Amino acid sequence: MEAAMDALQGFGVSTTDYLQTNYKDAQGLFLWVSWAADLRNTFFIFFPIWFHLRESVGIKLIWVAVVGDWLNLVFKWILFGERPYWWVHETPYYSNTHAPQIEQYPMTCETGPGSPSGHAMGAASVYYTLVTSILAITLSKKMRSSSLGLYVKIAMWAFFWAVQVCVCLSRVFIAAHFPHQVICGVISGMIVAEAFNRTQWIYEASMKKYFYTTLFLLSFAVGLYLLLKALGVDLLWTLEKAERWCVKPEWVHIDSTPFASLLRNMGTLFGLGLGLHSPLNAESKKSSSALFRMGCIVSSLLLLHLFDSFRPPTHTAALFYLLSFCKSATAPLVTVSIIPYCVSGALSSVQGKKHL
Numbered sequence: 343m344e345a346a347m348d349a350l351q352g353f354g355v356s357t358t359d360y361l362q363t364n365y366k367d368a369q370g371l372f373l374w375v376s377w378a379a380d381l382r383n384t385f386f387i388f389f390p391i392w393f394h395l396r397e398s399v400g401i402k403l404i405w406v407a408v409v410g411d412w413l414n415l416v417f418k419w420i421l422f423g424e425r426p427y428w429w430v431h432e433t434p435y436y437s438n439t440h441a442p443q444i445e446q447y448p449m450t451c452e453t454g455p456g457s458p459s460g461h462a463m464g465a466a467s468v469y470y471t472l473v474t475s476i477l478a479i480t481l482s483k484k485m486r487s488s489s490l491g492l493y494v495k496i497a498m499w500a501f502f503w504a505v506q507v508c509v510c511l512s513r514v515f516i517a518a519h520f521p522h523q524v525i526c527g528v529i530s531g532m533i534v535a536e537a538f539n540r541t542q543w544i545y546e547a548s549m550k551k552y553f554y555t556t557l558f559l560l561s562f563a564v565g566l567y568l569l570l571k572a573l574g575v576d577l578l579w580t581l582e583k584a585e586r587w588c589v590k591p592e593w594v595h596i597d598s599t600p601f602a603s604l605l606r607n608m609g610t611l612f613g614l615g616l617g618l619h620s621p622l623n624a625e626s627k628k629s630s631s632a633l634f635r636m637g638c639i640v641s642s643l644l645l646l647h648l649f650d651s652f653r654p655p656t657h658t659a660a661l662f663y664l665l666s667f668c669k670s671a672t673a674p675l676v677t678v679s680i681i682p683y684c685v686s687g688a689l690s691s692v693q694g695k696k697h698l
Contacts, residue, residue, distance in 0.1 A: 348435045354520030355430050359442035361515045368515075369447075375512035376449045379465040381407050385610055385670070386650050388468065390642035390677045392475075394635045398545055399475045403468060404614050404674065405544050408607040410467040410534040412559050414460045415600055417530070419566060419577050423457025427517040428587040447516045451588035453581050454600045459519045459527035465509045466531025473502045474539055552615025560608045596656045597666070605663045609670030616671065617678025626682030629689060637685040642677045649673060 384407045393400025427450050430441050477498055485491040510524035567577050588594050617623055654665035
């Protein structure tokens, strides 16, 4: 089994070496794709746009992204996946030959286990949700069986798979993942998204459900960590490897650690619940004009862009995690309740002045 795994990972390193050697000019594109596939962009770009265009799609995006990334964390803790950028230096697989000299980039030095790929899983779940939602919205029952409907479906799914291929190649190119890890990530992400396509209760979930779901997901992950730690399993074994083998210490970021993503996701889900059940959200629903929706989208994107530029201090891990949770909870709360309330009030004031 170990020999087969070494051979599979050796093939992965060879793939990385091939891409870096033959497609070096595409380095900028690959780095941009890895940045674009980060779930942060789902929370700060896709969610505010879709929530104000079609609320149900925005809500589903958050649930898919949060639960998918939580599952990704659990899988990583169970599967103990290596990453190419450190595995190539430690494996005895190259004892009789020269190991490929693979390059590292600012996004290479992820600190968590590598399997399955979080970027690939997140991109698959988010874009699968977007594609299926767009098709459901734009295609009527009659149109779905027509030639135009078929062409629209082909174009949308071609776009979906083009995104997945780019994300997978990007993660392999920067030596953050092996090919089998990104493939597993895509499959897992599609399964999560399809599961939520068949789930209806999330659109009517009470604040109590949001609270208990957040508490359960957080408790389960922390409980699993403590249980395995009590059994002598160090789930933070990858952090030492990242710090040892990353060519630049500044490329090892605390926000790529497993607990950072966990607190970020829990904060986002809890913040969505707070926003949806806020009295301000109920007031803002009195407005539904195109101008109101556009004002909410533009205001949300601008404010969240400024908000995202805030980086919690990293000198104390506990403080960083706490502020990450609060920051993540604030983003959907602002998008769902505060900004719509302010835009609604501004539009009402302008319309009131026009009638004077």
